[in-house]
Amino acid sequence: MKPVLLIEFLRSRGAGELTKIDTQSYPWELLIRQSRRANLISRVALFLREAGILDDIPTQPRQHYVNALCIAKANARAINWEVRDLYQILRGQNIDFILLKGSAYIWSENSAARGRLFSDVDIMVRKPSLEDAERVLVHSGWMGSTLNSYDQRYYRQWMHEIPPLQHLKRQTTLDLHHSIIPPVSYPDFPAEKLWQLAIPAEDMPGLFVLSHIDMVLHSATHLFHEGEFDQGLRDLSDLDLMIREYILDSVLWEELLARAVELGLELPLYYALNYTQKILDTPVPEQILQKAAQQRSRSHLPDRLLDSLFLVAFVPDHETCRVRGRRVARFLLFIRSHWIKMPWYLLFPHLIRKGWLRLQGENSH
Amino acid sequence: MLISDLDRNALKAHLSGQGLRFRTGPFGVSLRTSIPAIACHIEKLYPHSEALDNDAFIDFHITTNPVSGLRRRLKPQVVFSFDGYKPFKPLPLAQATAAFEWGLNWCIASISHQYLIIHSAVVEKDGLGLMLPGSPGSGKSTLCAALTHSGWRLLSDEMALLSVTDGMIYPVPRPVSLKNQSIQIIKAFAAEAQFGDRVAGTTKGDIEHMYVPEENALQASMGIHAKYLVFPHYQSGCETEVAPLSKGRASMSLIENAFNFNILGHQGFEMISDLVGSLECHDFTYPDLQQALDGIEQITSAKP
Amino acid sequence: MPLRVIASTQQKNIPSLLVFRFWGEECVVYNPLSGDTHLLPALHAEILQLITEGIRGDSDRPIDHLMAEYAMSYEEAVEFSSALYKNYKSLGLVDPSWN
Numbered sequence: 039m040k041p042v043l044l045i046e047f048l049r050s051r052g053a054g055e056l057t058k059i060d061t062q063s064y065p066w067e068l069l070i071r072q073s074r075r076a077n078l079i080s081r082v083a084l085f086l087r088e089a090g091i092l093d094d095i096p097t098q099p100r101q102h103y104v105n106a107l108c109i110a111k112a113n114a115r116a117i118n119w120e121v122r123d124l125y126q127i128l129r130g131q132n133i134d135f136i137l138l139k140g141s142a143y144i145w146s147e148n149s150a151a152r153g154r155l156f157s158d159v160d161i162m163v164r165k166p167s168l169e170d171a172e173r174v175l176v177h178s179g180w181m182g183s184t185l186n187s188y189d190q191r192y193y194r195q196w197m198h199e200i201p202p203l204q205h206l207k208r209q210t211t212l213d214l215h216h217s218i219i220p221p222v223s224y225p226d227f228p229a230e231k232l233w234q235l236a237i238p239a240e241d242m243p244g245l246f247v248l249s250h251i252d253m254v255l256h257s258a259t260h261l262f263h264e265g266e267f268d269q270g271l272r273d274l275s276d277l278d279l280m281i282r283e284y285i286l287d288s289v290l291w292e293e294l295l296a297r298a299v300e301l302g303l304e305l306p307l308y309y310a311l312n313y314t315q316k317i318l319d320t321p322v323p324e325q326i327l328q329k330a331a332q333q334r335s336r337s338h339l340p341d342r343l344l345d346s347l348f349l350v351a352f353v354p355d356h357e358t359c360r361v362r363g364r365r366v367a368r369f370l371l372f373i374r375s376h377w378i379k380m381p382w383y384l385l386f387p388h389l390i391r392k393g394w395l396r397l398q399g400e401n402s403h
Numbered sequence: 404m405l406i407s408d409l410d411r412n413a414l415k416a417h418l419s420g421q422g423l424r425f426r427t428g429p430f431g432v433s434l435r436t437s438i439p440a441i442a443c444h445i446e447k448l449y450p451h452s453e454a455l456d457n458d459a460f461i462d463f464h465i466t467t468n469p470v471s472g473l474r475r476r477l478k479p480q481v482v483f484s485f486d487g488y489k490p491f492k493p494l495p496l497a498q499a500t501a502a503f504e505w506g507l508n509w510c511i512a513s514i515s516h517q518y519l520i521i522h523s524a525v526v527e528k529d530g531l532g533l534m535l536p537g538s539p540g541s542g543k544s545t546l547c548a549a550l551t552h553s554g555w556r557l558l559s560d561e562m563a564l565l566s567v568t569d570g571m572i573y574p575v576p577r578p579v580s581l582k583n584q585s586i587q588i589i590k591a592f593a594a595e596a597q598f599g600d601r602v603a604g605t606t607k608g609d610i611e612h613m614y615v616p617e618e619n620a621l622q623a624s625m626g627i628h629a630k631y632l633v634f635p636h637y638q639s640g641c642e643t644e645v646a647p648l649s650k651g652r653a654s655m656s657l658i659e660n661a662f663n664f665n666i667l668g669h670q671g672f673e674m675i676s677d678l679v680g681s682l683e684c685h686d687f688t689y690p691d692l693q694q695a696l697d698g699i700e701q702i703t704s705a706k707p
Numbered sequence: 708m709p710l711r712v713i714a715s716t717q718q719k720n721i722p723s724l725l726v727f728r729f730w731g732e733e734c735v736v737y738n739p740l741s742g743d744t745h746l747l748p749a750l751h752a753e754i755l756q757l758i759t760e761g762i763r764g765d766s767d768r769p770i771d772h773l774m775a776e777y778a779m780s781y782e783e784a785v786e787f788s789s790a791l792y793k794n795y796k797s798l799g800l801v802d803p804s805w806n
Contacts, residue, residue, distance in 0.1 A: 067460055067461060075488065096460075098460040098462070099460060101517050105515065105516040105517060109516065115668065115740065116665070116742065118740070119741050356486070649730065649731070649733055651731075651734065651735050652746065654728070654744075654746075655735065668742060669726060672728075672737040
């Protein structure tokens with residue numbers, strides 16, 4: 039496979055080598071195009087600023103990065119405002135909640151928030167509070183979506199979240215979770231264990247984010263469970279950043295492995311470590327990777343085949359990094375993720391529906 | 404080199420090959436298309452745009468091609484792609500030129516936050532700018548087209564690019580998009596006006612793009628200060644009325660009309676406030692084009 | 708793993724951030740946290756400014772101001788300013804969590 043400029047860029051950022059870039063001759067336009075397509079342009083821009091070379095870039099390309107920084111800043115502001123709004127609403131009913139994914143990254147200002155754009159807000163409440171939470175949110179301007187009854191049923195019955203809510207005025211989408219993994223694939227997932235280690239927000243009783251290790255595990259689970267790789271490189275970059283921020287310490291590596299066992303998330307953790315290391319050069323110690331490999335259950339497909347699928351699937355969707363078979367690889371991984379997460383008697387009807395819609399170019403759920 | 408310096412075959416070869424690279428306002432565009440109607444559109448309406456060479460920086464890589472696949476033969480469609488991202492649903496192939504123009508507007512408005520971008524026509528005379536923001540049906544494009552034939556120079560019929568750096572408005576003069584009855588009104592008003600092909604039956608009605616000759620447009624690199632802000636309201640059969648608009652209301656209306664106010668945030672607020680501080684603001688209701696032009700003349704020649 | 712409390716950088720006072728632009732009888736207020744803009748009568752905006760200062764200290768200032776500048780009785784001033792306060796709360800211009 040031909041090296042992809044954006045991936046090379048992310049790797050050299052990880053190695054602390056961005057300062058070696060010759061800002062006058064670097065192919066900025068190409069990096070802008072690839073990173074915009076991969077939804078990573080704001081993050082690239084932030085890396086350039088952090089490396090202290092943004093100001094040395096010729097005016098025209100620099101402007102695109104500066105604009106991308108503006109967008110990220112506005113996005114963070116909007117997400118934080120949504121969190122405040124949710125806090126007012128849920129606090130009134132004494133419902134505790136954990137911020138998940140983007141809203142958690144942005145609220146806690148962690149490394150995965152850097153230059154990352156989020157359109158949705160994800161929160162988790164305890165399962166017994168789910169109905170109350172939904173009711174009070176709907177009363178306060180977060181409207182239920184107009185999903186068809188198939189999707190409604192599918193969500194309520196098999197998913198770890200209710201159908202997305204949308205704010206009446208601001209159009210923001212809210213995913214209200216009671217767990218981080220669909221009960222259909224993991225019926226006894228111990229969501230209450232996430233609450234035990236959740237980190238409380240200062241001055242805002244009832245508001246939490248996941249513990250650092252759980253945040254990494256959730257991010258890995260989300261990426262490798264959902265089977266959506268259209269934004270795969272961006273999500274992998276989140277993992278890379280959080281691993282570098284939270285886990286680079288031998289004690290923490292062991293804790294991460296142990297926690298994955300405790301929560302039954304060995305497989306996504308292995309994938310996360312394997313592919314961040316292979317693609318983004320994340321410094322995962324060899325023996326940790328081996329341990330992660332040993333402690334997962336065997337997969338249905340040979341590792342070599344999976345490797346070749348994943349490595350292709352993570353390549354951005356831009357015309358300058360065309361690789362053979364990316365669509366097929368993403369489709370197979372999509373099927374595979376559903377294979378893992380659903381019993382066959384649910385899987386086939388579901389896939390026929392979703393796979394068909396997907397091939398028709400519409401959004402899957 | 405200008406686009407008009409390319410012969411028709413060279414133009415088509417660029418468009419269907421690596422892309423025709425040209426400048427519009429401050430932006431570098433690369434356009435790829437296999438659709439002959441777009442080639443004609445560019446040839447007719449963008450002759451004075453500078454053609455860029457291969458090492459010039461390109462802001463927007465655009466493709467506007469027919470939708471491929473089975474459906475293509477039954478119901479030919481065109482899809483606009485900004486470097487692989489498709490912000491709009493495909494349109495009927497006959498609307499290809501409109502898809503290109505709307506798509507380029509979308510690119511500018513969603514990427515170029517070095518400007519606060521206000522949905523407004525802007526024209527200039529003697530170094531003073533006139534902004535005509537307005538919702539569809541207000542007549543801003545018609546007015547703007549007529550003004551470019553009445554001694555005013557065009558900056559844009561669609562968007563005011565207010566620079567974050569110096570607070571000046573910069574031109575991005577492109578063909579003026581006219582709809583429905585406006586087309587006849589302008590053809591009757593300015594017999595010399597030239598148009599591209601009619602695009603019938605779009606969601607906005609029938610459209611024709613009016614060519615803006617070089618001498619009727621402001622040079623791309625020149626920024627201006629706006630002096631007049633006029634919110635036009637077309638209302639058939641009414642009396643012409645010029646009403647002063649408070650600066651508070653003017654601010655609110657401009658913010659409502661700014662595409663990227665939410666992106667620029669506090670900075671955008673300061674820019675709007677500074678802009679409004681230096682503007683004479685009016686609400687303007689008029690019954691027909693001639694009265695509109697008289698009204699604009701009256702507003703812009705009055706001594707403060 | 709040690710529990711760490713999330714930094715409270717987001718918990719900034721809204722009023723200390725509000726941006727006011729007075730235009731004669733009117734004022735445009737920008738709230739950088741919500742990104743919303745509001746057009747208020749200048750008098751109301753003055754009270755909003757005083758309410759926000761009051762939160763940091765002297766909570767009677769809006770009332771004193773109304774009595775001194777607009778010749779309201781104490782009762783009128785209290786009623787007026789608390790009505791505004793309620794309204795601002797619903798607009799997200801003052802933080803409901805201060806109650």
